[in-house]
Amino acid sequence: MTTALITGANRGLGRHFAAELLARGATVYAAARDPQTLDLPGVRPVTLDITDPDAVAAAAALAGDVDLLINNAGISTGAPLLGDLDGVRAEMDVNFWGTLAMVRAFAPVLAANGGGTIVNIASALSWFSAPGAGAYAVSKAANWNMSNALRLELAAQGTQVTSVHLGLADTDMARGIQGPKTDPAVVARRTLDAVEAGDLEVVVDEWSAMVKASLAEDPRAFYDRFLTV
Template sequence: MIISEQVAFVTGANRGFGRHLTLELLSRGAKVYGGARNPETINIPGVIPVKLDITNTQEVEAAVILAKDVTLLINNAGSATGATLLDDEVEKIHLEFDTHFFGTLSMVRAFAPIIEKNGGGSILNVLSALSWFSSGTVGAYSAAKAAEWALTNDLRLNLYPHNIRVSGLHVSFMDTDMTTSLEVPKASPADIAKIAINGIESGSFEIIADDNSRMIQGGLAGGVPALYPHLS
């Protein structure tokens, strides 16, 4: 895929990783629609702001009507309630799934026919190292991201015959608003955006953005003893 020839739609484009993805796409010559709940907060020259809450069906349908030339969809919009599965409000757990799973699915169902009609293209789902691993502290987020990983695998199989390549980006902590309270090593979102767009351009189905994600992926084959040795 030649990025300069693509029309991209990035969800959650107003801040954090979504902003850096948008900037990277624009720097490579792509046309970019940026979705955000408050589109007036998108202040990137050249981007086309779109009012979009991915959990709102009406706004997703309106976005499709506006962006009929899309060939690349990046599902970046997310939530991070910090909720645990046993102790926090069920509403927070629902929000994580409504955003990461159902919101992502809603965007794909809406835009896949558009991308196919435009000759095919790509979809990138921004996942997480926590798609594969639970820290025991943010269970709602981990469970929702694990579900989004399963969603990505299924969509990859079903959309490939329609000339749509579905990729997943696995990344650990990035230096964004979502991680300001965490004292852990954090990657530069600008650097990860470059890795992500390079992966799309090269046609990668799975983009592993950092060593921590790579290590966790390697531990999957070892099962529970490899990922959670303290339980053995």
Template sequence: MELKNAVVVVTGANRGLGRHLAAQLVERGAKVYGTARRPETIDVPGVIPLRVDVTDERSVQAAARAAADATLLINNAGMSTGASLAAGDLDAVRLEMETNFFGPLAATRAFAPVIEGNGGGAVLNVLSVLSWLHPAALGSYAATKAAAWALTNATRQELEPRGIAVSALHVAYMDTDMAADVPADRKTDPAGVARQALDGIEAGLSEILADETTRAVKGNLSASLNATA
């Protein structure tokens, strides 16, 4: 998919990876709608701000009406509470699932008819190395990303006949607010991740693995649990 003259909706475009994606899309000649719960926090020149809370389906539907010319949806908005599954706060677990799974699902359902009506296009879901690696301390977040991986794979098959390609971006720690407590030498530059993601969309990749950690974990999926514990 060519990004020049594409019409792109980026959720969570006010900071972190989403902000880099929005800025680079503008540089590549795309028309960009950026969403956030507080649209006034979107400060990327050339980006059209939209108020969206991905846990509120009505706001997602309103965004689909406002961005009626969209040809690409990037489901980037996400959050982590650090909740564990066996002992963590259940409301926190539910909030993560509402944001990281049901949010992309709602956006995909809302924008698929729009993208199809505009002649086809693509959806990119921002996932994680934790789609495949499930540490107990981040059990809730990992569960949401595993579910979003399944969502990505299933909707890829469902939407392909409608002219919509569905891709996944998998990445480990990035230098963003969400990973503020992670040592700097373990984090990648979100600007570089954004560049890889957009290059992957243009190349028609179904899966984009943005760093060595992610590639190593994906390559080890066939190992036994005892070998990787």
């Protein structure tokens, strides 16, 4: 039986991961900065801000039976790289440094429980950028390659590291953005099925698959849609 901890579990993708895992019979630690916002019966609430080292250490001490860590917590400020650096730093602090802090704290827990699995929620924006998504794209690119590096560093203890990439999901973060959106319940199911199958990367939708394939081509073919000169 899996015992999972999910960051950002109070809404969006995180809540759907928690619901799907409960339906599969797992024990679920649901982490959020404000545990009073957790409204899913059956979870074990955890107070957690992943940018707070003391809170991360406390979560690892509390959830010592975890064998699945889902690093779902993330932010999108819309900050451009040449704008206010506070927004850029905030994205990196959560999407990269906070995620890495969780892995560093829980790697010994996973090792003690047989190796387990880490799931890092990245993005199709790990592989491209678009106007209004500069800082977010950089942070998710770092998140993706962090997964690649951690996969190698944690191989000796038998920990699987899976990176998840998607375009728009129908969550609060994507509210107001136009375009096709994937049901977050579908994202959770596909990801957990892929984890059970031992997959190292999950490309959730056709848009993300197209973006990944474009990396082998001339970048102008992709970026001409954005370039004005």
